[in-house]
Amino acid sequence: MTEKRIDLHTHTTASDGIVTPSGLIDFALENHIEVLAITDHDTVAGLPEAMERSVNRNIILIPGIEFSVQWDRGTFHIVGLYIDHENGPLRSRVNWLAERRSSRAQRIVEDLDGHDIRISFDEVLDEARGGVVGKPHIARVLVRHGYASNTKDVFSHFLEKGKPGYVPKEKVTYEEAIALIKGAGGIPVLAHPGSLEYSDYDDFENMLRQFMKAGLEGVEVYSEMHSAGDVSAFHDIATRNNLLISGGSDFHGDKEEKIGYYAPENPIPFGIYEALVRYRMP
Numbered sequence: 696m697t698e699k700r701i702d703l704h705t706h707t708t709a710s711d712g713i714v715t716p717s718g719l720i721d722f723a724l725e726n727h728i729e730v731l732a733i734t735d736h737d738t739v740a741g742l743p744e745a746m747e748r749s750v751n752r753n754i755i756l757i758p759g760i761e762f763s764v765q766w767d768r769g770t771f772h773i774v775g776l777y778i779d780h781e782n783g784p785l786r787s788r789v790n791w792l793a794e795r796r797s798s799r800a801q802r803i804v805e806d807l808d809g810h811d812i813r814i815s816f817d818e819v820l821d822e823a824r825g826g827v828v829g830k831p832h833i834a835r836v837l838v839r840h841g842y843a844s845n846t847k848d849v850f851s852h853f854l855e856k857g858k859p860g861y862v863p864k865e866k867v868t869y870e871e872a873i874a875l876i877k878g879a880g881g882i883p884v885l886a887h888p889g890s891l892e893y894s895d896y897d898d899f900e901n902m903l904r905q906f907m908k909a910g911l912e913g914v915e916v917y918s919e920m921h922s923a924g925d926v927s928a929f930h931d932i933a934t935r936n937n938l939l940i941s942g943g944s945d946f947h948g949d950k951e952e953k954i955g956y957y958a959p960e961n962p963i964p965f966g967i968y969e970a971l972v973r974y975r976m977p
Contacts, residue, residue, distance in 0.1 A: 699965040700955035703732040703757065704774060704886065704915060704943020708824045709741025710761075711831035713948040715824075716745035724754055726954050730968045732776055732943070734759035734886075737792040738827045739780035755968075760789070761886060762872035763864060768902075769892035773869060774884045774915065774941070775876030777975070782879035788867070793827050795865040800828040802862045803854065807833075810859035814840055830854050831947070846949065873910045882971075884913035884941045887920040888929055896928045903936065917942025917957040917964065926957070939974055940967050 706712035707719050714722055716733065723731045731754055733745050742758050749756040758780050764771040778785065804816045814836050822832040834849040843849040854860040867875070876883040885906060893899040903914070914933040916926055917940075933940050942963035944952045956962050 697727050698962065700726065700728045701730040701942070701963050701965050701968050702728055702944050702946065702955045703730075703759070703776060703941050703963070703967070704734050704761070704918070705731065705946040705954065706735050706761075707733060707741040707745070707826075709738050709826045710735035711826075711829045711947060716741035717748035720745055720748040720752070720754060720756070723954060724752060728754065728955050730755045730757065730965075732757035732759040732774075734761040734774050734776075734943070736761050736827065736829065737763060737796070738789050739778070739786065740826065742780040759881070760785075760876070762875070763866045764869045764872055765866040766869070766891070770890040771869065772886035772890070773872045773876070773911070774886045774943075775872075775879070775881040776884060776941070776971070778876060778879040778881035780879075785875050785879040788871075788875055792865060792867075797828050799862050799864060800833060803830070803833055803860045806862060807853065807860040812837070812842060812853070812859060833860070835949075869906055870909045873906070877910055882912050882939065882974075883910060884915055884939065885911055886915045886943075887918040887945065888914060889918065889920045889925050896932065900932050900936070903932065907936065907938070911938070913939030913941050915941045915943060917967070919945055919952055919957055921957070939970065942967055
């Protein structure tokens with residue numbers, strides 16, 4: 696009997712993934728995923744297609760989003776699970792963010808051009824395939840034009856602070872991200888906390904309690920960014936603070952992520968879904 700699989704952090708072509716929303720439903724089913732959250736960056740545009748594709752199929756689709764958050768220590772993302780993707784304030788804010796991301800992408804291309812790195816903005820738009828334009832789309836075009844061997848190499852030489860093509864990204868505060876998610880009926884979860892900068896786990900826990908005061912309800916303990924030690928520590932911290940435990944592969948389709956797994960041989964525990972169901976019961 697095939698073990699039940701779950702993945703609560705994935706991306707599609709609606710943001711910076713390379714698999715369409717309907718294609719991701721098909722791919723998840725092929726890989727025995729029974730519960731899937733689609734959490735595209737700062738957009739809900741892919742959810743209607745995915746929801747339609749999932750109807751009458753052996754998969755539970757959790758509508759989600761991943762907000763990029765203003766923060767001065769590391770990289771800060773908050774995932775929202777079970778959101779109402781038609782919620783007015785949420786849609787208004789993500790539409791605003793999409794406009795800013797498109798403008799930013801154009802400025803990135805212009806800055807690259809100023810460093811004699813020639814790519815077409817139209818080609819970047821084609822790479823985004825109608826989704827929210829981001830740095831990964833520009834990175835793929837740079838690879839195609841021979842400026843780097845792969846996307847990881849791109850970010851070693853371009854697009855980051857102090858390098859050609861760097862333009863700061865418009866982000867929301869963690870308070871706003873949490874409020875938008877909760878206002879849309881969702882559960883706000885700290886994504887891959889290992890991407891934050893902290894001196895030790897005590898320092899992290901102090902930060903976490905700050906986010907909890909704004910309404911954070913969960914921690915993505917199981918993440919491909921985390922070592923075994925991180926997973927154990929984040930699990931203990933989340934449990935000690937009565938927070939939900941989540942997990943996701945951060946699947947994009949062009950990296951080495953394995954859908955349903957947080958490490959090559961370690962599936963995301965299905966029990967986190969059962970805990971989510973209990974948590975949402977009235």
